[in-house]
Amino acid sequence: MTTTMARPRVIWPRSGSAPIRRPPVEEGTVTRVRRGVGHADAPATVWSRATADFDRWLSGDSAALDELVATMTPVLWQVARSYRLTQEQAEDVVQNTWLSFVRKHSSILDTAAVGAWLTLTTRREAWRVAKRSGRDVPVEDEALESRVPTQRSAESLVVEGDRNALIWAAVESLPERCRRLLRVVAFSDRPDYASLAEELEMPIGSIGPTRGRCLGKLRDALENEGVS
Amino acid sequence: MGRSEEPTREELLGLVRQAYVSGDPVPGGLISRMQAAAAGAAEESGLGLDLELMLLVESSSDVEAAGVRSAAPASARSAYTLRFAQSGVDVLVRVASDTDTTARLDGWVVPGSPMTVRAIRADEVRTPIVAVTLGASGRFELTSLPAGLIRLRFEPADGSAAFLTPTFEI
Numbered sequence: 001m002t003t004t005m006a007r008p009r010v011i012w013p014r015s016g017s018a019p020i021r022r023p024p025v026e027e028g029t030v031t032r033v034r035r036g037v038g039h040a041d042a043p044a045t046v047w048s049r050a051t052a053d054f055d056r057w058l059s060g061d062s063a064a065l066d067e068l069v070a071t072m073t074p075v076l077w078q079v080a081r082s083y084r085l086t087q088e089q090a091e092d093v094v095q096n097t098w099l100s101f102v103r104k105h106s107s108i109l110d111t112a113a114v115g116a117w118l119t120l121t122t123r124r125e126a127w128r129v130a131k132r133s134g135r136d137v138p139v140e141d142e143a144l145e146s147r148v149p150t151q152r153s154a155e156s157l158v159v160e161g162d163r164n165a166l167i168w169a170a171v172e173s174l175p176e177r178c179r180r181l182l183r184v185v186a187f188s189d190r191p192d193y194a195s196l197a198e199e200l201e202m203p204i205g206s207i208g209p210t211r212g213r214c215l216g217k218l219r220d221a222l223e224n225e226g227v228s
Numbered sequence: 229m230g231r232s233e234e235p236t237r238e239e240l241l242g243l244v245r246q247a248y249v250s251g252d253p254v255p256g257g258l259i260s261r262m263q264a265a266a267a268g269a270a271e272e273s274g275l276g277l278d279l280e281l282m283l284l285v286e287s288s289s290d291v292e293a294a295g296v297r298s299a300a301p302a303s304a305r306s307a308y309t310l311r312f313a314q315s316g317v318d319v320l321v322r323v324a325s326d327t328d329t330t331a332r333l334d335g336w337v338v339p340g341s342p343m344t345v346r347a348i349r350a351d352e353v354r355t356p357i358v359a360v361t362l363g364a365s366g367r368f369e370l371t372s373l374p375a376g377l378i379r380l381r382f383e384p385a386d387g388s389a390a391f392l393t394p395t396f397e398i
Contacts, residue, residue: 055348095265
């Protein structure tokens, strides 16, 4: 099955905590990395921080652009990877989003919408790339309904009892359409259903119910994994 | 979440985030590569440089001779006009009280061209940046601006360098 290679690469953290990576500083590049920005932060924090960064950049603080990029890149990465893109493809998509942002930031009149603008731009670009690669539409739920846990490549790396690993296993056991939908929703600021419906080839009215159904499946899967 | 209670939608979405952030983390170096890309694009567009700072070339009050940084609260003045200029662009701004605590700006950019105009707070007041787009007429208006210190930023739609006025009181 071709989907296997496109599934998220599993790099499992040794401990239960999410890794906070400090990217290597490249020569001649000013890097500002903030404390675990965009990682497991509550999304509301990320959006308001992005707005504050954008506001400061507009006020003439050119370093604030670095901070906006540091705030939002981890989120945009997750959004791009929701579309079964390879790491290289996802990186290109995120980079194109930033280039578009710099060129078109004047069209963002409401600076509170910068996070939504960035995530939507990433989604549209990721979807376009996925389409070109023939990976645009997730296979039907039914086809994957019986997906068995043997596919969980994470499992071999799992430290027994690691809560994060169990959560990962539960999420990964969901049908692909559910994983895409939940991942996009989890990392987007007010995701618009119209584009989601188009991307998932579903009627717009069924996005809400499908999301509810997917969350239900996740709840069950978590229970099966014994996550409490 | 407890075993006995069902996790809420927000808790479940939080778990989804947690799973992917740990399971498919941002590759090392991605953030700095993106920072370099964005900074490069900004420099190309002239955004990496200092903004063009407009000069105040004229100010006049309809009622009293209020300076730009007059200590009198905005509400005590009825209206005044400021003119800024830089690199062949002229901006005329009329500031008038809207209500006791808010002001309105009527502006005119010459030569007019499509651009975004933003009112940026220059004080501690945390209000959203207000923006409008203007067309070839060069006319714009910003209303219900809380009193305080602001600057105006003009971003030409053709991508040329943005202009920023000095701080003034409304």
